[in-house]
Amino acid sequence: MKQFATSPLFERVERARRRKPKIKDTHITLAHGSGGKAMHELIEGLFLEYLRNPLLEKLEDQAVFEIASNHARPRLAFTTDSYVVDPIFFPGGDIGSLAVHGTVNDLAMSGARPLYLSAGFIIEEGFPIADLKRILSSMREAALEAGVEVVTGDTKVVQRGSADKLFINTAGIGVIEHAGHISASRAEAGDKVILSGAIGDHGTTIMIARGELELETEIESDTAPLNSLVREMLDEADSIAGVRAIHCLRDPTRGGVATTLNEIALASEVCIQIYEDSIPVRREVRGACEILGLDPLYVANEGKLIAIVADEIAQPMVMRMKENVNGRDTCIIGEVKIEPPGIVAMQTGFGGARIVDMLVGEQLPRIC
Amino acid sequence: MKQFATSPLFERVERARRRKPKIKDTHITLAHGSGGKAMHELIEGLFLEYLRNPLLEKLEDQAVFEIASNHARPRLAFTTDSYVVDPIFFPGGDIGSLAVHGTVNDLAMSGARPLYLSAGFIIEEGFPIADLKRILSSMREAALEAGVEVVTGDTKVVQRGSADKLFINTAGIGVIEHAGHISASRAEAGDKVILSGAIGDHGTTIMIARGELELETEIESDTAPLNSLVREMLDEADSIAGVRAIHCLRDPTRGGVATTLNEIALASEVCIQIYEDSIPVRREVRGACEILGLDPLYVANEGKLIAIVADEIAQPMVMRMKENVNGRDTCIIGEVKIEPPGIVAMQTGFGGARIVDMLVGEQLPRIC
Numbered sequence: 001m002k003q004f005a006t007s008p009l010f011e012r013v014e015r016a017r018r019r020k021p022k023i024k025d026t027h028i029t030l031a032h033g034s035g036g037k038a039m040h041e042l043i044e045g046l047f048l049e050y051l052r053n054p055l056l057e058k059l060e061d062q063a064v065f066e067i068a069s070n071h072a073r074p075r076l077a078f079t080t081d082s083y084v085v086d087p088i089f090f091p092g093g094d095i096g097s098l099a100v101h102g103t104v105n106d107l108a109m110s111g112a113r114p115l116y117l118s119a120g121f122i123i124e125e126g127f128p129i130a131d132l133k134r135i136l137s138s139m140r141e142a143a144l145e146a147g148v149e150v151v152t153g154d155t156k157v158v159q160r161g162s163a164d165k166l167f168i169n170t171a172g173i174g175v176i177e178h179a180g181h182i183s184a185s186r187a188e189a190g191d192k193v194i195l196s197g198a199i200g201d202h203g204t205t206i207m208i209a210r211g212e213l214e215l216e217t218e219i220e221s222d223t224a225p226l227n228s229l230v231r232e233m234l235d236e237a238d239s240i241a242g243v244r245a246i247h248c249l250r251d252p253t254r255g256g257v258a259t260t261l262n263e264i265a266l267a268s269e270v271c272i273q274i275y276e277d278s279i280p281v282r283r284e285v286r287g288a289c290e291i292l293g294l295d296p297l298y299v300a301n302e303g304k305l306i307a308i309v310a311d312e313i314a315q316p317m318v319m320r321m322k323e324n325v326n327g328r329d330t331c332i333i334g335e336v337k338i339e340p341p342g343i344v345a346m347q348t349g350f351g352g353a354r355i356v357d358m359l360v361g362e363q364l365p366r367i368c
Numbered sequence: 369m370k371q372f373a374t375s376p377l378f379e380r381v382e383r384a385r386r387r388k389p390k391i392k393d394t395h396i397t398l399a400h401g402s403g404g405k406a407m408h409e410l411i412e413g414l415f416l417e418y419l420r421n422p423l424l425e426k427l428e429d430q431a432v433f434e435i436a437s438n439h440a441r442p443r444l445a446f447t448t449d450s451y452v453v454d455p456i457f458f459p460g461g462d463i464g465s466l467a468v469h470g471t472v473n474d475l476a477m478s479g480a481r482p483l484y485l486s487a488g489f490i491i492e493e494g495f496p497i498a499d500l501k502r503i504l505s506s507m508r509e510a511a512l513e514a515g516v517e518v519v520t521g522d523t524k525v526v527q528r529g530s531a532d533k534l535f536i537n538t539a540g541i542g543v544i545e546h547a548g549h550i551s552a553s554r555a556e557a558g559d560k561v562i563l564s565g566a567i568g569d570h571g572t573t574i575m576i577a578r579g580e581l582e583l584e585t586e587i588e589s590d591t592a593p594l595n596s597l598v599r600e601m602l603d604e605a606d607s608i609a610g611v612r613a614i615h616c617l618r619d620p621t622r623g624g625v626a627t628t629l630n631e632i633a634l635a636s637e638v639c640i641q642i643y644e645d646s647i648p649v650r651r652e653v654r655g656a657c658e659i660l661g662l663d664p665l666y667v668a669n670e671g672k673l674i675a676i677v678a679d680e681i682a683q684p685m686v687m688r689m690k691e692n693v694n695g696r697d698t699c700i701i702g703e704v705k706i707e708p709p710g711i712v713a714m715q716t717g718f719g720g721a722r723i724v725d726m727l728v729g730e731q732l733p734r735i736c
Contacts, residue, residue, distance in 0.1 A: 033525025157401025171539030
């Protein structure tokens with residue numbers, strides 16, 4: 001016992017338990033936007049300190065609340081994301097489709113049916129109208145596919161040099177029509193960890209599209225709306241053990257699968273055990289990541305989800321998800337254990353084990 | 369008659385009637401963010417063309433819709449605005465309070481009770497954490513005063529030079545608890561035009577704060593939440609003739625009172641007649657505007673509203689509004705006539721008359 005109490009692992013667990021993030025920096029760095037540790041410190045140590053309320057402090061990717069009404073209290077989900085991706089056009093999508101998919105997916109991760117989006121554009125003076133048309137056309141298609149409407153918007157123009165081309169903010173409202181409770185804090189020992197497909201496509205695509213490396217590949221961003229997949233998952237759970245058997249849903253965007261699993265392990269105070277060999281990574285993505293010096297576990301995805309579900313529904317859920325166009329390569333990548341809490345551990349291909357930490361530092365600025 | 373048919377006024381009216389704005393520019397200019405004509409062309413000729421749906425094409429400052437629920441259909445308002453004001457700190461407020469007030473006010477202008485805000489931050493690398501704390505503190509105070517909560521958020525960091533310090537997007541959700549129908553398209557002949565106080569304070573303050581002119585004045589931004597004022601206005605209307613006697617509510621921000629009145633005149637197909645002498649402008653603001661070459665009618669306000677109401681409730685409404693801290697200088701500034709439709713006409717102090725057009729060109733970039 002004493003040996004364990006002085007081990008690095010014990011230290012790590014204790015740190016996670018005691019953690020009260022504080023901002024020690026005096027200036028914002030790119031790492032504060034990475035999706036990793038520095039961003040969590042900024043959000044929990046600063047934004048949450050100032051704006052704290054019961055909904056915000058859940059730190060989910062969307063707020064869920066009821067609207068008081070005469071006879072019913074519909075449950076809504078509300079979320080926002082700003083998109084600053086560079087370049088704005090990339091294989092598989094552009095900033096417009098990304099802005100629709102990202103917000104649709106954040107709503108879907110609460111099990112909500114996405115309904116309405118807002119869109120706020122910050123445009124640099126001199127931006128070509130032809131590019132704006134292409135982006136709006138792509139937003140229209142993405143909204144149609146996801147079954148949502150952009151119902152309110154805003155446009156600001158700033159002087160040349162005061163913004164880089166175009167930033168888009170979308171906020172979204174969805175309605176929750178099931179009785180489930182999906183939250184990063186609901187993972188339980190015995191649960192299975194499901195991943196809806198191969199990882200790393202989006203981040204790798206953006207990195208290559210920047211042209212910093214002369215790589216020729218067929219890799220495309222996986223940007224896609226996940227609401228139809230989630231709707232089918234809710235149906236499936238409902239037909240077996242009830243919707244509440246889906247415990248957590250998250251889309252592993254900035255910071256990748258590693259960061260998302262760490263968020264869940266911390267929020268649920270459980271250990272998440274994953275198996276390296278079971279995590280699908282396309283051959284081209286693996287190759288590009290090796291050249292770029294990236295670990296696909298930390299690379300952003302824009303059309304994938306992680307589901308943590310009760311063991312009894314895991315197998316049929318995987319089968320059902322594989323039928324959806326955005327879930328064809330779904331697989332179980334791990335399970336939830338009691339100890340050590342707050343930790344993501346990975347069994348490597350060589351039979352070893354290592355702790356998978358949250359993303360530290362800035363891996364890829366402006367990836368979404 | 370023939371003479372009228374060839375007069376400039378007739379031309380203007382016909383243009384307004386036929387208007388199908390088209391984007392002829394090939395690149396975005398600062399005027400596209402001005403709140404004036406170029407922005408309307410961009411929104412109606414481009415954004416609306418691509419993203420058209422029945423809610424968006426109303427072109428109100430917020431979307432109003434019902435959420436289907438088991439027994440009730442609560443009516444919600446949803447709005448968004450990005451804030452790019454420069455400088456980020458100014459007399460009377462900062463980008464944080466502005467971002468809360470602006471979205472609260474856009475919700476209030478539908479008669480909604482604002483409930484929840486989202487906040488999306490785009491931060492330039494190197495931004496001082498101390499400034500961020502000051503802005504978050506100001507958002508907290510503004511949210512408390514307005515009775516809203518920031519329940520979901522997002523943070524992006526971009527490289528130095530890719531954004532100017534800090535941009536904030538807020539989106540907001542409110543619930544409409546009255547049976548009224550407030551819309552820019554509901555102005556009717558005989559209605560009175562009410563203004564909640566002196567104009568031009570915000571825009572003039574920002575212009576002076578930029579330090580381009582060495583002016584020393586006591587002028588402060590009027591940035592303030594207007595939801596308590598609107599709540600009292602709804603009460604007042606309800607106690608006399610019903611809530612539906614409030615026809616239009618708008619906050620004259622970018623483009624000023626002139627642009628907002630033009631929007632209403634066009635949407636309602638009426639003529640709005642205003643009286644120059646009745647429009648309150650602080651002495652310092654009038655003086656600064658003269659030096660800056662600005663017409664206060666086109667200068668942005670962030671704590672004022674224009675109400676167009678049935679004649680029978682106009683006088684008691686003004687009395688009631690004067691009791692509210694944000695309506696002390698409320699007055700009637702004009703009335704609605706049948707002809708010529710789509711026109712704002714002003715009786716000048718000298719007894720003359722002139723057409724007050726929408727803002728043309730870019731008066732003040734990054735005013736909000």
